Amino acid sequence: xxxxxxxxxxxxxxxxxxxxxxxxxxxxxxxxxxxxxxxxxxxxxxxxxxxxxxxxxxxxxxxxxxxxxxxxxxxxxxxxxxxxxxxxxxxxxxxxxxxxxxxxxxxxxxxxxxxxxxxxxxxxxxxxxxxxxxxxxxxxxxxxxxxxxxxxxxxxxxxxxxxxxxxxxxxxxxxxxxxxxxxxxxxxxxxxxxxxxxxxxxxxxxxxxxxxxxxxxxxxxxxxxxxxxxxxxxxxxxxxxxxxxxxxxxxxxxxxxxxxxxxxxxxxxxxxxxxxxxxxxxxxxxxxxxxxxxxxxxxxxxxxxxxxxxxxxxxxxxxxxxxxxxxxxx
Amino acid sequence: xxxxxxxxxxxxxxxxxxxxxxxxxxxxxxxxxxxxxxxxxxxxxxxxxxxxxxxxxxxxxxxxxxxxxxxxxxxxxxxxxxxxxxxxxxxxxxxxxxxxxxxxxxxxxxxxxxxxxxxxxxxxxxxxxxxxxxxxxxxxxxxxxxxxxxxxxxxxxxxxxxxxxxxxxxxxxxxxxxxxxxxxxxxxxxxxxxxxxxxxxxxxxxxxxxxxxxxxxxxxxxxxxxxxxxxxxxxxxxxxxxxxxxxxxxxxxxxxxxxxxxxxxxxxxxxxxxxxxxxxxxxxxxxxxxxxxxxxxxxxxxxxxxxxxxxxxxxxxxxxxxxxxxxxxxxxxxxxxxxxxxxxxxxxxxxxxxxxxxxxxxxxxxxxxxxxxxxxxxxxxxxxxxxxxxxxxxxxxxxxx
Ligand SMILES: Cc1ncc(C[n+]2csc(CCOP(=O)(O)OP(=O)(O)O)c2C)c(N)n1
Numbered sequence: 001x002x003x004x005x006x007x008x009x010x011x012x013x014x015x016x017x018x019x020x021x022x023x024x025x026x027x028x029x030x031x032x033x034x035x036x037x038x039x040x041x042x043x044x045x046x047x048x049x050x051x052x053x054x055x056x057x058x059x060x061x062x063x064x065x066x067x068x069x070x071x072x073x074x075x076x077x078x079x080x081x082x083x084x085x086x087x088x089x090x091x092x093x094x095x096x097x098x099x100x101x102x103x104x105x106x107x108x109x110x111x112x113x114x115x116x117x118x119x120x121x122x123x124x125x126x127x128x129x130x131x132x133x134x135x136x137x138x139x140x141x142x143x144x145x146x147x148x149x150x151x152x153x154x155x156x157x158x159x160x161x162x163x164x165x166x167x168x169x170x171x172x173x174x175x176x177x178x179x180x181x182x183x184x185x186x187x188x189x190x191x192x193x194x195x196x197x198x199x200x201x202x203x204x205x206x207x208x209x210x211x212x213x214x215x216x217x218x219x220x221x222x223x224x225x226x227x228x229x230x231x232x233x234x235x236x237x238x239x240x241x242x243x244x245x246x247x248x249x250x251x252x253x254x255x256x257x258x259x260x261x262x263x264x265x266x267x268x269x270x271x272x273x274x275x276x277x278x279x280x281x282x283x284x285x286x287x288x289x290x291x292x293x294x295x296x297x298x299x300x301x302x303x304x305x306x307x308x309x310x311x312x313x314x315x316x317x318x319x320x321x322x323x324x325x326x327x328x329x330x
Numbered sequence: 331x332x333x334x335x336x337x338x339x340x341x342x343x344x345x346x347x348x349x350x351x352x353x354x355x356x357x358x359x360x361x362x363x364x365x366x367x368x369x370x371x372x373x374x375x376x377x378x379x380x381x382x383x384x385x386x387x388x389x390x391x392x393x394x395x396x397x398x399x400x401x402x403x404x405x406x407x408x409x410x411x412x413x414x415x416x417x418x419x420x421x422x423x424x425x426x427x428x429x430x431x432x433x434x435x436x437x438x439x440x441x442x443x444x445x446x447x448x449x450x451x452x453x454x455x456x457x458x459x460x461x462x463x464x465x466x467x468x469x470x471x472x473x474x475x476x477x478x479x480x481x482x483x484x485x486x487x488x489x490x491x492x493x494x495x496x497x498x499x500x501x502x503x504x505x506x507x508x509x510x511x512x513x514x515x516x517x518x519x520x521x522x523x524x525x526x527x528x529x530x531x532x533x534x535x536x537x538x539x540x541x542x543x544x545x546x547x548x549x550x551x552x553x554x555x556x557x558x559x560x561x562x563x564x565x566x567x568x569x570x571x572x573x574x575x576x577x578x579x580x581x582x583x584x585x586x587x588x589x590x591x592x593x594x595x596x597x598x599x600x601x602x603x604x605x606x607x608x609x610x611x612x613x614x615x616x617x618x619x620x621x622x623x624x625x626x627x628x629x630x631x632x633x634x635x636x637x638x639x640x641x642x643x644x645x646x647x648x649x650x651x652x653x654x655x656x657x658x659x660x661x662x663x664x665x666x667x668x669x670x671x672x673x674x675x676x677x678x679x680x681x682x683x684x685x686x687x688x689x690x691x692x693x694x695x696x697x698x699x700x701x702x703x704x705x706x707x708x709x710x711x712x713x714x715x716x717x718x719x720x721x722x723x724x725x726x727x728x729x730x731x
Contacts, residue, residue, distance in 0.1 A: 065535065131496055312699060312718070
């Protein structure tokens with residue numbers, strides 16, 4: 001019988017982590033404040049209490065240290081799940097991620113595996129000060145040897161985190177922090193099912209006129225835009241990428257062959273980004289199906305602005321609709 | 331004395347020496363929580379407001395007569411009052427977040443007032459008291475927390491670097507600045523300069539801080555590393571960062587480290603002056619660990635009841651940095667009730683001005699997003715800016731905004 005629970009994304013990750021820890025004693029959680037406090041977003045709430053201080057490690061305050069020691073623990077047979085407090089603080093650990101986490105498997109011809117998950121709350125819209133609202137995922141997608149995932153809903157959050165932990169490859173797991181505790185984003189999670197494979201994108205709303213491809217927090221924006229567009233008689237198809245590296249673009253190609261139009265949506269700056277990659281690949285594969293150039297709705301090519309301006313910076317429903325019109329006007 | 335327990339055995343000392351290693355309890359007791367801060371704590375004014383003599387440091391505060399001490403008292407009261415006001419404004423939704431300094435006034439005013447105008451300071455994000463001591467109008471700090479701006483003040487004029495949020499980054503930046511002072515020959519004479527760099531106990535775990543210590547040491551940079559050990563890095567206590575009292579780490583880098591009572595403004599002033607003088611003479615760097623306590627939450631988004639005990643807080647309240655100066659002044663007749671009342675009134679006015687300013691702070695215009703990304707803008711960015719602004723104009727035209 002299906003065990004259904006209505007969960008927020010945050011709670012879903014918490015339960016997913018719990019289940020992964022129960023199933024495999026080699027799974028460790030490590031990061032700043034993940035123990036007693038349950039993480040600054042409370043995603044690891046209660047885990048230290050139940051699994052103890054050697055499985056849920058409140059680490060010293062150093063990201064290079066968190067990730068670098070996770071590498072050693074992985075070599076020793078553990079499966080570390082590292083929490084980075086906010087995406088803006090991942091950079092002290094960037095060297096370890098790009099030089100060791102991403103490359104040890106390759107350098108040792110597969111003799112050393114890196115079953116490490118690095119959880120990164122990312123994205124804007126929470127009215128925070130600097131370094132707390134960024135979208136650096138493209139930087140990691142650009143590094144061969146890493147897999148990059150971004151969930152947009154509780155079902156994927158619950159299963160995705162477990163699948164990531166089970167994977168023998170290192171995975172950057174980008175979590176839409178703005179939606180962690182959003183009641184509007186609650187969904188029923190069947191904890192007793194066979195989940196979708198992790199590295200596949202998915203059509204989350206069918207439509208005929210324009211395809212919108214998004215991931216993480218932007219999926220909600222895309223879906224809201226699709227609802228609004230419907231009122232104007234325009235039918236949008238929405239695709240959730242789910243995994244950012246490797247990109248599963250087959251469903252996007254298929255959709256573009258149907259609609260002839262694509263909008264790539266992301267909070268990150270656009271230059272040399274995932275949306276650039278999507279645009280390039282779609283024109284390679286679907287050149288003859290395209291009725292309009294691939295358009296992008298993204299953050300601007302600036303540092304993340306002071307939060308009082310983030311409503312301008314972040315792609316919203318209006319900017320998506322405006323771009324839909326541009327696409328349709330071609 | 332706890333410090334004996336922290337002496338490491340030398341190689342070859344054998345198992346007997348290993349037995350002299352501290353127990354975990356001893357380590358923790360040395361790191362924190364002993365109300366004295368350990369045997370090597372430098373203190374000039376006790377929590378009860380008694381002046382204690384210090385053969386080494388008294389001469390650094392010879393000039394601090396009752397008048398001057400009243401000044402330091404006033405600084406602390408004003409800064410605390412501003413801090414409480416900002417905290418309240420956050421609760422009322424006027425600030426996005428606030429980082430309280432409550433309890434750390436003496437560490438910040440003592441060290442901040444030890445600086446000469448020509449010295450340079452690199453803060454973290456909690457150093458509102460140092461900002462004030464550098465002559466910065468605290469209004470200029472508010473924009474960061476109201477999220478209208480990333481930074482305020484005139485950095486050159488005040489010699490006070492922008493706040494740094496990424497833990498530890500500023501320590502390397504400060505070391506580099508101090509190297510520059512050295513390379514320009516600004517040590518060892520009349521107009522010699524020094525740099526002071528602020529960071530927390532948690533920050534000492536970061537690679538940047540370690541590297542900052544290395545750089546400063548090998549280039550003899552005139553820099554004072556001022557660690558405010560407020561016992562907590564969000565939910566993590568100092569023993570999660572170190573096995574050794576933090577000031578003792580300096581020895582490993584080859585420069586002196588000292589632990590000062592961070593709730594004693596006089597001691598913080600004296601020790602900072604001493605350390606800065608070392609730098610000016612070309613003997614820098616120096617590490618100061620100001621042993622203090624964060625009396626409020628880490629930030630307004632934090633919930634300290636999840637990780638710390640309330641009797642810890644109660645214990646530290648007895649060591650309040652402001653109350654001890656007040657007791658000393660009142661007892662010695664240095665200040666009468668009229669003085670304290672006046673300071674109170676001044677601080678209320680100070681807070682009211684801050685509040686007024688905050689409520690009326692203008693919102694930044696949208697094109698602020700695009701300004702100053704580069705010293706020389708790029709065609710791509712100019713195009714993005716134009717496109718976005720004309721998109722916004724479309725709304726106004728359509729009467730939708
Ligand atoms: C590189 C980095 N990692 C994590 C954070 C999140 N964070 C902000 S403050 C803080 C604790 C800092 O503690 P400490 O250095 O002791 O300074 P305090 O805030 O107590 O003054 C953490 C983990 C950050 N700002 N930067």
